[in-house]
Amino acid sequence: xxxxxxxxxxxxxxxxxxxxxxxxxxxxxxxxxxxxxxxxxxxxxxxxxxxxxxxxxxxxxxxxxxxxxxxxxxxxxxxxxxxxxxxxxxxxxxxxxxxxxxxxxxxxxxxxxxxxxxxxxxxxxxxxxxxxxxxxxxxxxxxxxxxxxxxxxxxxxxxxxxxxxxxxxxxxxxxxxxxxxxxxxxxxxxxxxxxxxxxxxxxxxxxxxxxxxxxxxxxxxxxxxxxxxxxxxxxxxxxxxxxxxxxxxxxxxxxxxxxxxxxxxxxxxxxxxxxxxxxxxxxxxxxxxxxxxxxxxxxxxxxxxxxxxxxxxxxxxxx
Amino acid sequence: xxxxxxxxxxxxxxxxxxxxxxxxxxxxxxxxxxxxxxxxxxxxxxxxxxxxxxxxxxxxxxxxxxxxxxxxxxxxxxxxxxxxxxxxxxxxxxxxxxxxxxxxxxxxxxxxxxxxxxxxxxxxxxxxxxxxxxxxxxxxxxxxxxxxxxxxxxxxxxxxxxxxxxxxxxxxxxxxxxxxxxxxxxxxxxxxxxxxxxxxxxxxxxxxxxxxxxxxxxxxxxxxxxxxxxxxxxxxxxxxxxxxxxxxxx
Amino acid sequence: xxxxxxxxxxxxxxxxxxxxxxxxxxxxxxxxxxxxxxxxxxxxxxxxxxxxxxxxxxxxxxxxxxxxxxxxxxxxxxxxxxxxxxxxxxxxxxxxxxxxxxxxxxxxxxxxxxxxxxxxxxxxxxxxxxxxxxxxxxxxxxxxxxxxxxxxxxxxxxxxxxxxxxxxxxxxxxxxxxxxxxxxxxxxxxxxxxxxxxxxxxxxxxxxxxxxxxxxxxxxxxxxxxxxxxxxxxxxxxxxxxxxxxxxxxxxxxxxxxxxxxxxxxxxxxxxxxxxxxxxxxxxxxxxxxxxxxxxxxxxxxxxxxxxxxxxxxxxxxx
Numbered sequence: 001x002x003x004x005x006x007x008x009x010x011x012x013x014x015x016x017x018x019x020x021x022x023x024x025x026x027x028x029x030x031x032x033x034x035x036x037x038x039x040x041x042x043x044x045x046x047x048x049x050x051x052x053x054x055x056x057x058x059x060x061x062x063x064x065x066x067x068x069x070x071x072x073x074x075x076x077x078x079x080x081x082x083x084x085x086x087x088x089x090x091x092x093x094x095x096x097x098x099x100x101x102x103x104x105x106x107x108x109x110x111x112x113x114x115x116x117x118x119x120x121x122x123x124x125x126x127x128x129x130x131x132x133x134x135x136x137x138x139x140x141x142x143x144x145x146x147x148x149x150x151x152x153x154x155x156x157x158x159x160x161x162x163x164x165x166x167x168x169x170x171x172x173x174x175x176x177x178x179x180x181x182x183x184x185x186x187x188x189x190x191x192x193x194x195x196x197x198x199x200x201x202x203x204x205x206x207x208x209x210x211x212x213x214x215x216x217x218x219x220x221x222x223x224x225x226x227x228x229x230x231x232x233x234x235x236x237x238x239x240x241x242x243x244x245x246x247x248x249x250x251x252x253x254x255x256x257x258x259x260x261x262x263x264x265x266x267x268x269x270x271x272x273x274x275x276x277x278x279x280x281x282x283x284x285x286x287x288x289x290x291x292x293x294x295x296x297x298x299x300x301x302x303x304x305x306x307x308x309x310x311x312x313x314x315x316x317x318x319x
Numbered sequence: 320x321x322x323x324x325x326x327x328x329x330x331x332x333x334x335x336x337x338x339x340x341x342x343x344x345x346x347x348x349x350x351x352x353x354x355x356x357x358x359x360x361x362x363x364x365x366x367x368x369x370x371x372x373x374x375x376x377x378x379x380x381x382x383x384x385x386x387x388x389x390x391x392x393x394x395x396x397x398x399x400x401x402x403x404x405x406x407x408x409x410x411x412x413x414x415x416x417x418x419x420x421x422x423x424x425x426x427x428x429x430x431x432x433x434x435x436x437x438x439x440x441x442x443x444x445x446x447x448x449x450x451x452x453x454x455x456x457x458x459x460x461x462x463x464x465x466x467x468x469x470x471x472x473x474x475x476x477x478x479x480x481x482x483x484x485x486x487x488x489x490x491x492x493x494x495x496x497x498x499x500x501x502x503x504x505x506x507x508x509x510x511x512x513x514x515x516x517x518x519x520x521x522x523x524x525x526x527x528x529x530x531x532x533x534x535x536x537x538x539x540x541x542x543x544x545x546x547x548x549x550x551x552x553x554x555x556x557x558x559x560x561x562x563x564x565x566x567x568x569x
Numbered sequence: 570x571x572x573x574x575x576x577x578x579x580x581x582x583x584x585x586x587x588x589x590x591x592x593x594x595x596x597x598x599x600x601x602x603x604x605x606x607x608x609x610x611x612x613x614x615x616x617x618x619x620x621x622x623x624x625x626x627x628x629x630x631x632x633x634x635x636x637x638x639x640x641x642x643x644x645x646x647x648x649x650x651x652x653x654x655x656x657x658x659x660x661x662x663x664x665x666x667x668x669x670x671x672x673x674x675x676x677x678x679x680x681x682x683x684x685x686x687x688x689x690x691x692x693x694x695x696x697x698x699x700x701x702x703x704x705x706x707x708x709x710x711x712x713x714x715x716x717x718x719x720x721x722x723x724x725x726x727x728x729x730x731x732x733x734x735x736x737x738x739x740x741x742x743x744x745x746x747x748x749x750x751x752x753x754x755x756x757x758x759x760x761x762x763x764x765x766x767x768x769x770x771x772x773x774x775x776x777x778x779x780x781x782x783x784x785x786x787x788x789x790x791x792x793x794x795x796x797x798x799x800x801x802x803x804x805x806x807x808x809x810x811x812x813x814x815x816x817x818x819x820x821x822x823x824x825x826x827x828x829x830x831x832x833x834x835x836x837x838x839x840x841x842x843x844x845x846x847x848x849x850x851x852x853x854x855x856x857x858x859x860x861x862x863x864x865x866x867x868x869x870x871x872x873x874x875x876x877x878x879x880x881x882x883x884x885x886x887x888x
Contacts, residue, residue, distance in 0.1 A: 137708055138645070138880060142873050145813075149869025152739070156862045201425025208417060211400035212464075214369055216471070217393025217421040263409045295726035299719055306716035313709055314694070 006267050007260050014259075014274040021282035028289040043182065048280050050186045051238045051245070056256075056276035057196060058234040059249030060268055064207045065224040066126055069257065070312050071137060072249040076122060077144030078235040079244035084147040085113050087154045103180045111236040118232035119225070126224065178241050185237045192230050199226065200265040207263065245298060247305020252276040254308055320345050321366060321475065321509070326375035328361055328531075335361045337531035339375075343524075345474075348501050348508040350518035353528035354552050359511045362528065363479050366509070367398040379475065393421035396475035397468035399461075411455070411463045412448040415439060418470030438470040441504075442496060458489025465496065476500065478510045482517060494521040515552075519543050519565050527551055539565055572833055579840035583624075586847050590620045593854050619742050622750040623850050623864075624843045626740075626805050626812055629760040631842025632835055633798045634816025635823075636763060637688075639774030639831065640794045641695045644824065645707030647817035648688070648798045652710065654811050655717035656687030657803040658737050662724055665733070677752060677807055684799035687717055692795065740810035740865035742850055749808075756804040763797045764835050770794060771831040812865060814872035815842050821879050845871075 026041050059072045073079065089110065121143070125136060178185075196203075205218045206227075213220050238245065256272035283297045321343040328336040336358045343349050351359045364370040366377055368384055377384040379395055387395075397418075409417075415438050419431040439445050442462050452460055461481055468476050478497075482490045498521055500506040512518045518525050519539035527534040527542060529551055535542050543565040544558050557568040630649065637648050648654060660683030664676040671679075691713055698706050725734045763770070769790045772780050780787045805812060819842045827834045849867040856862055 135880060139877065141708070141711055142876050142880070145869055146873035146877075149866050149873060152866045153862060153870060156860070156866065157857055201420070204425065205417065205420055208414075209400075211369055211398065212417075212467075214389070215367070215393065215398040215400070215468070216417060217388075217390035219389050257408075261408060263413055295723050299722050299726060303716060303719035303723060306712055306719055310709065310712045310716065313705065313712070314698075 006264070007262070007271075010260050011267070011270055011274065014271060014278065018274055018278050018281065021278055021285055025281050025285045025289070028285060043179065045281065046186065047182055047241055048284060049277050050182075050189050051242050052252075052276035052280045053193065053273045054189050054234040054238040055245050055249045056252045056272040057193060057269060058231045058238075059253045060256075060265070060272050061196065061203070061227045061231050063253060064203050064265070065227045066136065067207070067209065069254070070250070070309065071140070072247075072253070073231055073235050074244060074246050074249060075137065075144070075309075076125075076140035077147055078118065078122070078231065079239045079246075080144045080147035080151070081117055081121070082110070082114050082236050082239040083244065084151045084154070085110050085117065087151045087158075091154045091158055104184060107181055107184070107236075107240055110240070111233060114236045115229060115232045118228055123225065123228055126228070127221070181237075181240055185241050188233060188237050192234055195226075196230060196269065197266075199223065200269065203227070203265040204263060207265075243298075246302045247309065248276070248279070248298070248301050251301060251305040251308050252279060254312065320378075320380060321507075322378045323362070323366070324376045324378075326362070326365065326372075326377070328358070328365060328370075328373050335531055336365075339528075339532055341526065341533055341536070343507070343509055343526075345507050346501065346505060347523040348497060348510065348521060349524040349526060350522035351509065351511045351526050351528065352515055352518050352551075353534070357528040357551075358531045359528055360479055363398075363477055363509070363511055367396065367477050368392060369398065369400070390421055393471070393473075395473055396477060397471040397473045399464055399468055399476070399478040399481055409452050410449050411444055411452065411466070412439065414452060414463055415444075415466045415470050418467040418472075421471060434470050434472060438466040441469060441500075442466040456489075458485045458493070461485060461489070462493065462496075465493065469500065474505075475507045475509065478508070480511050480513055482512065482514065490517065497521070515543060515548070515567055516569070519567075543567070572827060572837070575827070576836050576840070579837050579844070583840045583844050583847070586844055586851070587620050587624060590623070590847055590851055591616045593851055613747065615746055618747045618750050619745045619850075620847070622745045622753055622809060623742055623847045625753045625757045626809060627815060627843035627846030628839035629756045629801045629842075630805060630812060630815045630846075631819040631838045632760045632763060633801050634842075635820040635831060635835060635838050636770055636794045637798055637816070638820055639770045639829075640791055641692065641706065641710075642774060642776065643695070643706045643710075644821055645817070646691075646695075646710045647814065648802050649805075649811055649813045649816060650711055650714045652687040652691045652714045652717055653684045653798055653802045654806055654813070655714050655721055657681070657684040657799070657806040658721045658734070658811075659683050659687070659717060659724070660803065661737070661807055662721060662728075662730065662733070665730065666724075666728055673752065673807075677803055680807055681800045681803035684803045685795060687713075688795045688799055692791065737806055737810050738865075739863045740805075740812035740868070741861075741863040742809055743861045743863075745809065753804055753808050756801045759797055759800050760839070763794070764832075766790070766793065767832040767835050771829065774829065774831070810863075810865065812846065812868060814868055814876065815846055818872045818875045818879070819845060822875075825879075 022045060025045060026037065058078075062071060062073050062076070063069055089106070125139060202218055202223050205213045205216050206220060206223050208216070210220055252275050253268075253272050255275050256268055259275070260267050260271040262268060279301070280297070283300070287295070287297050287300065321341075323339060323341040323343075326336050326339045327334070339358075339362070341362075351362065353359050361370065365372055366379075366384065368389070372385045379392070382392065382395055384392065412435065416427065416431070416435050418438065419427060419434060423431045439448050442465060444459075444462060444466055447455065447459060447463070452463060455463065465478075465481070476497075481493060485493065494517060497508050497510065501508050501523075510522070512522075522539060524536065525539050525542045526536040527547070534551060535547065540560070540563060545556065548554055548556050548558070548567065558565045559568060560566075634647050637646055637651070637653075638644055657680045660680030661676060663683065664671060664679040668675065668679070691710060694709060694713065695706055698709065722731075722734060725731050769785060772783055772785055773787065773790050773794070777787050780790070819838055823834050823838045823841060827837060846864065846868070849871060850864045853862040853864050853867045856867075
């Protein structure tokens with residue numbers, strides 16, 4: 001416990017690797033037009049990093065409050081829920097009505113609904129059935145299907161012209177993102193990260209299990225609710241910026257547990273955020289700049305993340 | 320002193336505890352015994368706020384459980400839960416250091432680490448200190464958790480069936496440690512026990528529960544005899560007295 | 570009500586819905602006008618083929634669901650989502666990429682072969698898992714399907730065939746016309762043949778030891794079952810697209826109501842499956858008249874709700 005046993009070497013190595021991928025991302029194929037490149041690629045880089053950190057942090061938090069290492073917000077259907085909320089907004093208020101909210105107002109409103117819905121759905125699920133892991137996962141998968149089907153249903157009910165206002169693809173794209181929300185999104189993410197950092201020790205205690213945490217004097221429910229709120233906000237921001245990210249969180253946090261095994265959230269928060277940034281920035285550089293593949297990085301991450309998930313499950317079953 | 324007044328607890332239609340009142344003295348080892356479903360674990364969970372109080376009052380010295388903040392209670396009493404539900408990937412020393420959380424809140428000082436070292440020494444865990452929990456045997460792991468509650472440095476330590484899944488050597492060693500904590504470190508120990516012989520062998524007081532009520536309490540010699548076994552467990556067995564302690568011939 | 574009476578009732582209900590289905594659509598068609606040559610043509614060219622296609626897919630998929638659940642001895646597995654459907658998609662993708670000039674039947678064969686290979690893959694994984702954790706196995710199935718699905722998406726992106734994926738992943742009957750669905754009859758025949766050896770599937774469902782002790786050629790029956798499932802799934806995906814969840818929800822309901830004696834319950838399963846898909850298809854036709862909502866979307870919503878009910882209803886029975 002405490003920060004004195006942080007794996008400084010490994011974290012610095014990860015930070016160096018990230019710096020390298022950022023430099024490569026900014027420079028490869030830039031043809032020397034620096035003013036343009038800095039502004040254009042810089043904004044993209046900012047968005048990618050913001051999303052990476054939001055995803056890694058929300059996944060880590062979720063695994064702590066759900067007390068296992070295979071659930072993630074997106075497996076549980078959080079981002080599908082956010083997409084559904086936006087679609088429903090278009091359906092009920094119509095595209096024009098939505099525009100009158102202003103994009104900030106709309107984002108705030110969506111996030112608020114997302115908060116309420118997460119408390120209702122996932123809060124009940126974690127509190128009532130949290131000890132039955134498999135049932136939780138299946139419920140999450142089914143809820144995800146339900147949200148996606150409802151979204152697709154609502155989409156068909158909406159006038160195609162109004163549908164253009166939704167602007168959320170089924171796959172996250174790190175190339176075209178919502179620039180309007182970028183700066184406010186980054187601010188919200190930073191605020192969340194600061195808050196999470198202040199409760200990092202309380203999270204350490206929660207991860208020891210309900211009885212032990214109560215014994216150590218922690219109000220487990222309070223911390224779980226706080227974390228759930230942060231998760232809902234982070235998922236809202238990242239989904240609003242680039243779309244659903246599926247298996248990225250799982251992949252990143254699993255790697256973090258492997259590279260920097262630690263009971264401390266201080267270490268895990270840092271390492272998973274670094275790894276997440278490396279995967280997205282580095283992956284984007286390789287896929288787009290070096291191999292010029294047309295497949296979105298998210299598809300590749302889904303494939304690899306799915307494999308990791310399967311291996312984790314099989315490993316657990318063997319025990 | 321833990322005083323329990325008029326405690327009633329229901330689960331659905333079922334009454335688990337029925338207007339139960341009890342005083343547990345300070346500085347002693349008190350064993351809670353009784354048949355399965357008598358309400359021992361529920362009683363312990365209520366005292367340790369793992370379950371929500373429905374009706375009645377529990378005072379620990381002058382602290383009212385249910386009104387006292389969680390972290391203040393965590394400096395007063397500690398719990399060793401019945402089953403450790405998940406295996407955190409921690410070393411023994413890391414686990415024990417979490418016992419200081421109610422005091423240090425994550426900012427460990429020199430005296431906190433001293434307490435951790437003391438706990439490791441008292442529970443004879445120095446050699447295992449840097450091993451991962453999941454590489455230990457059941458008994459060793461249980462001892463590591465006891466060390467954590469020791470480091471928590473509370474007057475009261477409550478343990479819910481700690482001998483489950485432990486062999487005779489590990490069980491005896493743990494019971495001896497608990498006696499030692501009571502006699503030389505002034506801790507008050509409350510322990511739920513399945514095996515009546517461990518209760519009569521190591522406890523100062525035995526409290527017997529039946530159907531959510533206190534059936535009998537007193538020293539092992541006062542409580543444990545053939546009639547008692549028949550009444551509480553519905554089994555007929557001989558009881559022998561050895562060194563002023565009664566033992567059931569199983 | 571005894572089983573024979575129920576079976577007859579189910580058949581009767583199905584016939585009523587099927588008749589209804591003939592007269593629901595964009596062009597108004599009244600029973601009294603049937604002798605009118607134009608309207609008769611509409612019925613024969615469009616409405617009847619569509620209704621038949623729904624009946625065949627619904628019943629065949631429900632039967633396949635029962636079979637795979639007996640083979641892997643798990644109630645929560647379904648071919649369409651557990652790899653077979655995705656395998657079929659991979660097969661057609663390969664057919665389009667490498668054998669573009671092959672006939673439809675050859676393409677279907679390639680699809681069925683890939684579906685079979687991925688079903689065998691699932692079977693090999695599941696055999697190694699303890700039967701005591703049914704929900705885990707279901708989860709492994711879903712993820713397994715997801716990984717193959719991500720692979721399919723990757724290939725489709727690279728080959729610029731993404732629009733096909735859209736078509737295959739959302740099942741839809743609006744394109745069914747005379748001359749464009751007849752291959753589905755193969756699925757009907759295959760499902761009927763499977764019914765002839767229903768007893769053997771039921772015995773396999775009791776486990777390998779029991780099956781062998783009863784003198785069954787275990788491996789042979791398993792392979793026959795997998796072939797049945799692969800052919801039906803491939804035909805469905807190629808002709809109308811993925812129809813998820815029928816194979817999951819219907820066998821579960823039937824098993825709850827009428828037990829697991831496959832020979833006796835398979836007809837009910839088939840009738841229920843056909844009714845469910847048909848009802849969803851009719852809803853899809855009328856809910857946003859004159860536009861259509863794909864049956865896959867409607868099924869996603871209805872079946873997710875039914876599945877959640879099964880998942881949480883079970884608990885109440887256990888207590």
